[in-house]
Amino acid sequence: MAKRHYIPVTADVPGISEDRRAFIRKVIRTALSAEGVDFPCEVDVLITDDENIHQVNLDMRDVDRATDVLSFPEFDLTPGQLPKAEDADPGTGLVPLGDMVISWEHVTAQAKEYGHSNRRELAYLVVHSVLHLLGYDHLDEGPQKRQMRTREEAILAELGITREGD
Numbered sequence: 001m002a003k004r005h006y007i008p009v010t011a012d013v014p015g016i017s018e019d020r021r022a023f024i025r026k027v028i029r030t031a032l033s034a035e036g037v038d039f040p041c042e043v044d045v046l047i048t049d050d051e052n053i054h055q056v057n058l059d060m061r062d063v064d065r066a067t068d069v070l071s072f073p074e075f076d077l078t079p080g081q082l083p084k085a086e087d088a089d090p091g092t093g094l095v096p097l098g099d100m101v102i103s104w105e106h107v108t109a110q111a112k113e114y115g116h117s118n119r120r121e122l123a124y125l126v127v128h129s130v131l132h133l134l135g136y137d138h139l140d141e142g143p144q145k146r147q148m149r150t151r152e153e154a155i156l157a158e159l160g161i162t163r164e165g166d
Helices: 018-034 048-062 103-112 118-133 142-157
Strands: 009-011 041-048 069-073 095-102
Touching: 009 018, 018 041, 018 118, 018 142, 041 048, 041 118, 048 069, 048 095, 048 103, 069 118, 095 103, 095 118, 103 118, 118 142
Parallel strands: 009 041, 041 095
Antiparallel strands: 069 095
16 A cells, blocks of 8 residues: 555553564554555554453443453444545544554453464454444344455455464
């Protein structure tokens, strides 16, 4: 992708190396490109633990439990709809797509539960969150969920991350 995105990845848990942060950025850039985001944008990422994501979930969504990933989109989009250039922050020139919060404890537990690597689980959660930032949802068990799952698998395949390969 020719244009640069600003993707700060912060962590308040140990074990999130610069290589892991670079991997998260790569996954985000790949997902954005796959969804046609060809304008400079910003996605903020926090890697935390179950206790902190539980608190964020409670504070922001009034849900009293930990979870694997939370997405806070800046815009109310539908799949395939993208923000406009005029949505860019005048100070940075970047379109702020939103924030994602990922529980590293959930990454490692779910990777073990599903029998694949932490890398694959992390990539899945990052792609999942990017799609939420771009208007995808899965609250129903019907077409929306199937559409989101299809996009997730396509983007992971583009990254060379498949269920069979992990």
